[in-house]
Each structure stands twice: as structure tokens, then as C-alpha cells.
Amino acid sequence: MTFEFATAGRVVFGAGRVAELPAVLAGLGSRVLVCTGADPARHAGLLAGLGLPATVFPVAGEPTIELARAGAGAAREHGADAVAAIGGGSVIDTAKAIAMLLGNGGDPLDYLEVVGSGRTITQPAVPCVAVPTTAGTGAEVTANAVLASPAHRVKASLRSPLMIPRVALVDPELTASCPPPVTAASGLDALTQCLEPFVSVRANPLTDGLAREGLRRAAAGLRAAYADGTDLGARTDMAMCSLLGGIALANAKLGAVHGLAGVIGGTADVPHGVACAALLAPVMAANVQALRSAQPGHGALDRYTEASQLLTGEPGASIEDGLAWIHETITLLAIPGLGAFGIRPQQADDIAAKAARSSSMQGNPVTLSPSDLRTILIQAI
Numbered sequence: 020m021t022f023e024f025a026t027a028g029r030v031v032f033g034a035g036r037v038a039e040l041p042a043v044l045a046g047l048g049s050r051v052l053v054c055t056g057a058d059p060a061r062h063a064g065l066l067a068g069l070g071l072p073a074t075v076f077p078v079a080g081e082p083t084i085e086l087a088r089a090g091a092g093a094a095r096e097h098g099a100d101a102v103a104a105i106g107g108g109s110v111i112d113t114a115k116a117i118a119m120l121l122g123n124g125g126d127p128l129d130y131l132e133v134v135g136s137g138r139t140i141t142q143p144a145v146p147c148v149a150v151p152t153t154a155g156t157g158a159e160v161t162a163n164a165v166l167a168s169p170a171h172r173v174k175a176s177l178r179s180p181l182m183i184p185r186v187a188l189v190d191p192e193l194t195a196s197c198p199p200p201v202t203a204a205s206g207l208d209a210l211t212q213c214l215e216p217f218v219s220v221r222a223n224p225l226t227d228g229l230a231r232e233g234l235r236r237a238a239a240g241l242r243a244a245y246a247d248g249t250d251l252g253a254r255t256d257m258a259m260c261s262l263l264g265g266i267a268l269a270n271a272k273l274g275a276v277h278g279l280a281g282v283i284g285g286t287a288d289v290p291h292g293v294a295c296a297a298l299l300a301p302v303m304a305a306n307v308q309a310l311r312s313a314q315p316g317h318g319a320l321d322r323y324t325e326a327s328q329l330l331t332g333e334p335g336a337s338i339e340d341g342l343a344w345i346h347e348t349i350t351l352l353a354i355p356g357l358g359a360f361g362i363r364p365q366q367a368d369d370i371a372a373k374a375a376r377s378s379s380m381q382g383n384p385v386t387l388s389p390s391d392l393r394t395i396l397i398q399a400i
């Protein structure tokens with residue numbers, strides 16, 4: 020057995036612990052650029068008490084190459100030597116991209132995979148503290164930042180262990196005001212980010228432990244957090260699920276759900292979590308069918324069985340029971356199909372071809388044929 024495992028510098032987890040942000044920042048730099056969502060006033064109290072000179076950089080949607088470039092410019096103008104992110108995955112990814120650019124110089128396109136030069140990131144990012152306000156992407160502990168390139172109609176990553184935020188400050192209370200549709204989509208992303216590393220060809224004993232606990236947390240918290248956003252126990256389960264999934268995926272890769280979701284996100288305006296949620300059951304069914312017909316003794320089938328048992332809470336559950344639980348959850352959480360965002364069956368071949376080349380696809384436990392990918396997409400529409 021041989022593997023590597025990268026972790027965040029420091030994880031600070033617990034209800035109320037966002038109060039420690041000024042103390043965390045004091046140890047990281049002297050001037051800070053703070054990325055927030057479109058409405059920084061939502062965090063006015065937090066922003067007023069940071070304790071060091073700060074400039075705010077609002078992030079209105081999923082980040083683009085241009086936005087990362089503008090953010091790095093704003094940070095340099097402010098003389099920032101640290102970056103903070105208070106927001107969802109888009110805000111945290113923007114902050115990570117800016118922190119990397121401050122540490123390495125140059126332009127996002129110098130380092131971007133797929134559509135850029137893919138140059139190796141050699142210098143540490145400037146210190147970055149990530150404070151997630153949704154439970155989903157795990158971006159507070161991952162090594163990449165996803166940027167959209169509208170010109171190429173695709174999303175690609177800046178990626179390096181040097182980009183993992185120095186501090187992940189995870190306070191489940193911050194997710195209490197997250198509206199139900201965002202709780203649903205980001206929660207299913209978190210669940211997927213535990214399941215895909217668990218069946219990945221790159222899984223290792225450390226990521227397995229994290230993924231199992233993350234699946235257990237999703238089973239306990241996902242439906243409950245959607246039904247009652249003020250349920251702090253459920254919010255804590257989902258914040259933990261997101262964190263565990265983030266560390267697992269950074270070390271064991273993902274699979275076909277994320278391979279397809281990345282391409283779909285570049286093709287149409289589908290929130291990442293919604294794309295993952297819509298693809299989750301069709302991909303699991305296709306992987307299981309491909310494995311059963313080609314490699315019936317493959318260990319990933321046992322993994323899918325175990326995941327089904329964790330999700331349903333039934334020690335005797337089968338993979339079919341797990342699929343039924345996922346379908347039922349998607350219905351309960353009112354996740355729309357991809358057709359609601361303008362994805363059409365005619366685009367399936369093009370999406371499948373692009374997804375086959377994506378980095379996430381390398382973790383999938385079995386190679387899916389173009390016709391498998393097409394079937395998955397039709398089901399998800």
C-alpha cells in the first residue's frame with residue numbers, strides 16, 4: 020500500500036467558534052482581503068470586528084477567471100498579506116485562488132488546468148482562513164479552486180496542496196440561515212463527496228475512515244437539516260459531512276458524478292450541488308451495473324453495499340435499497356432535473372465526451388462507456 024495524505028493546516032470546528040475569527044486572523048497577517056457573498060452586510064457584525072485593516076471583495080456567483088484576476092488586483096492594491104473567505108464554496112474558491120496568486124504571482128491562466136498553461140504552483144499561497152456558511156463543498160479543506168472560463172464554456176481547477184487554506188473555521192451555526200433549496204443541493208454535494216472517494220480507485224485507509232463517518236453524518240442530518248434549518252444537531256452533522264468529504268476528495272479523488280457535473284456547470288447555469296444531486300443515483304446505478312457485468316468480484320461493489328447500509332441505517336441493506344434511499348431523498352428535498360436548467364438530450368454526447376477527459380473521472384471505480392454516460396445524462400435530465 021502506498022499513498023499520500025494532505026490535511027488543512029488547522030481545523031477549528033464547533034458552534035459559536037466563529038467568534039475566534041479575529042484571533043485566528045491576528046496570527047496570519049497584518050492586512051486582509053475578505054471575500055464574501057454578494058451581500059457583505061449579512062456579515063456586518065463579523066466584518067466590523069476583524070481587528071486588522073480589511074477590504075471586502077464580494078463574490079456574486081460561481082467564480083470565473085476574470086473574477087480571480089480582479090480579486091488578486093484588489094488584494095495587491097490593499098497590500099493584503101492574508102485572505103479570508105466568509106461564504107459558500109464559490110466564495111471560498113475565489114479566496115483560495117487569490118491567495119495562490121498573491122503567493123505565486125502571475126495570472127490564473129498560467130496555472131489553470133485544461134484551458135490554461137497548467138504551470139506547477141511552487142510557492143505557498145498567502146495565509147487563508149475559510150469560514151463556510153453552507154455545508155456542501157468542503158472547499159475549506161480542499162486543494163483546488165474551480166474557476167469558470169465562459170469563453171471555453173467549461174470549468175477548470177487551480178490545484179496544489181499549497182492551496183489548502185491555512186485555517187478552516189467551521190461553525191455550524193453559520194449555516195442555520197441557509198435556505199432549504201441551498202441546504203438540499205449543498206447537502207447532496209457533501210454526501211456525494213463522501214461516496215465518490217469511498218468507491219474511488221484512489222481510496223486509502225485514511226480517506227475510508229473519513230468517508231464512512233461522512234456518510235453516517237449525511238444519513239443522520241441531511242433530511243433533518245432540510246426539514247428544519249434551526250436544528251443545530253442536523254446542521255452540525257452536515258457541516259461535519261462537508262468537512263470530511265472535502266478532506267477525503269482532496270486525497271482520494273472523485274468519480275463520474277463530479278466528472279459530468281464539472282462539464283454541465285460549464286455548459287449551463289446549473290448550481291454545482293444540483294448537478295451532483297441529479298447525477299448521483301444514475302451514476303451509482305451505472306457503475307454498479309458495469310462492475311457487475313465486467314468485474315463481479317470488484318471491491319467497489321462491497322463499498323456500495325456498505326454505503327447503502329450506512330445511508331439507510333439498515334445493516335442488511337442492499338445496493339438497491341441504497342439507491343431507493345437516494346431517490347426518496349431527492350424527491351423529499353425537491354431537487355429539480357437538469358432539464359430545468361436547459362440541458363437537452365441532444366447535448367448528451369458532447370457532455371459525455373468532455374467529461375471522459377476530466378480529472379474527476381480518473382477516480383471512478385470502472386471505466387464507463389460513452390453510451391453509459393449518455394444513459395446517465397438522459398436519466399438526470
Ligand SMILES: [Zn+2]
Binds near residue numbers: 156208212277291295
Ligand atoms: Zn462537489
